[in-house]
Amino acid sequence: MYEFMDYQSNDGIATIALNRADKRNAISFRMAAELRDCFKRFAASDDRVAVLVSNDERVFCAGADLFEPPENIWEAIPEIGFQTDKPIIVAANQKVIGIGVSLVSMCDFIVVSDETVFNYPEAKLGFSNGLIIGAVKRMPARLAMEMIMLAEPISGQRAYDVGFANRLVAPGKEREEAMRMARILADNAPLVVQYSKRMCLDAMGKTPTEIQYQTRLQSDRMMFSEDADRGMEAWRSKTRPVFEGR
Numbered sequence: 410m411y412e413f414m415d416y417q418s419n420d421g422i423a424t425i426a427l428n429r430a431d432k433r434n435a436i437s438f439r440m441a442a443e444l445r446d447c448f449k450r451f452a453a454s455d456d457r458v459a460v461l462v463s464n465d466e467r468v469f470c471a472g473a474d475l476f477e478p479p480e481n482i483w484e485a486i487p488e489i490g491f492q493t494d495k496p497i498i499v500a501a502n503q504k505v506i507g508i509g510v511s512l513v514s515m516c517d518f519i520v521v522s523d524e525t526v527f528n529y530p531e532a533k534l535g536f537s538n539g540l541i542i543g544a545v546k547r548m549p550a551r552l553a554m555e556m557i558m559l560a561e562p563i564s565g566q567r568a569y570d571v572g573f574a575n576r577l578v579a580p581g582k583e584r585e586e587a588m589r590m591a592r593i594l595a596d597n598a599p600l601v602v603q604y605s606k607r608m609c610l611d612a613m614g615k616t617p618t619e620i621q622y623q624t625r626l627q628s629d630r631m632m633f634s635e636d637a638d639r640g641m642e643a644w645r646s647k648t649r650p651v652f653e654g655r
Contacts, residue, residue: 413440415464416447421595422588423447423456430465436508437477445485452493457602458594460587461499461516469500472507472530482508483540487515488610494603496594500583501525501565501574510556514544517606519573520587524580525565532560546613548573 410416415426425447427434436444451459463469473479484490487497499516503524510529513519531537545553549571556563569577578586594602635655643650 411443411447413437414443414447416450418454418456420592421455421457422591423451423454423459424462424588425451425459426462426464427470428464432474433468433471433504434463434465434509435471435474436479436482437474438479438481439477440474441479441482441485445481445490448485448487448491448493448497452491452495456595457495457599458591459495459497460584460591461497461512462584462587463500463502466502466581468504468506469502469525470505470507470509470512472509479508483538486512486540486543487517488615489515489540489543494607495599496602496606498587498590498594500587501527502581502583504528507531508538508540511540511543514541514547514573518575518587518590519568520576520578520583520590521565521568521574522578522580522583523564523566525568525574525583527556527563527565527568528560529556530560532558544573 411428413427413429415424415428417424417426425444427440427444429435429437429440448459473482487493496517498518498520499513500520501513502522503526505513505525505527507529510527513527529541531541541557544556548568552563552567552571552573555561565574565577568574576586576590636650636652639650639652
């Protein structure tokens, strides 16, 4: 079904895997679209929790594919391009670079090892899409500023020490720990888990970037809706439109 992603469902747990090893999971336009589809599929499913992993033991994500830029990547970032009250756990192994950091930071639980490295190099490259700003709400603000503006690597150990990551495990055990946490969440009362997630996120508030992209998402849904087509056709034919809320 997917070229660059893998989706598995078992016992209430959806496992969503980045699966582009030949490019070290650098995210292209198509891969971003597939990732968003995986998240939407999870949100609409009966699964209670998702685990985001890499099928490449060498790297979680090498950032954006600059030869096939993923202008649509914001649509695949939790709480920016889509929302679900169901929890998302990420097993962040080895290198997490660029847009990979944005993706990881917006998940609900983060598992790392002492070989995990977060690197957000945009300040050294001369461009930024702003999606990383969500990390400011999810780690100490000064550490976020250091990572974003100095563009120097942050170790998994440090990420855990400051509370950005939930678990620090031995290298190669990230997925195992993420699945262990997922089984606990899947067994807990789903309404309580989902309510608690939404209340926690609402209490954190939203950054201007999150609001900007969410406004764009809602605007696109309206502008490209069937009702928009009906309205324009009615205007052209000078008839009264009959809207159906689609």
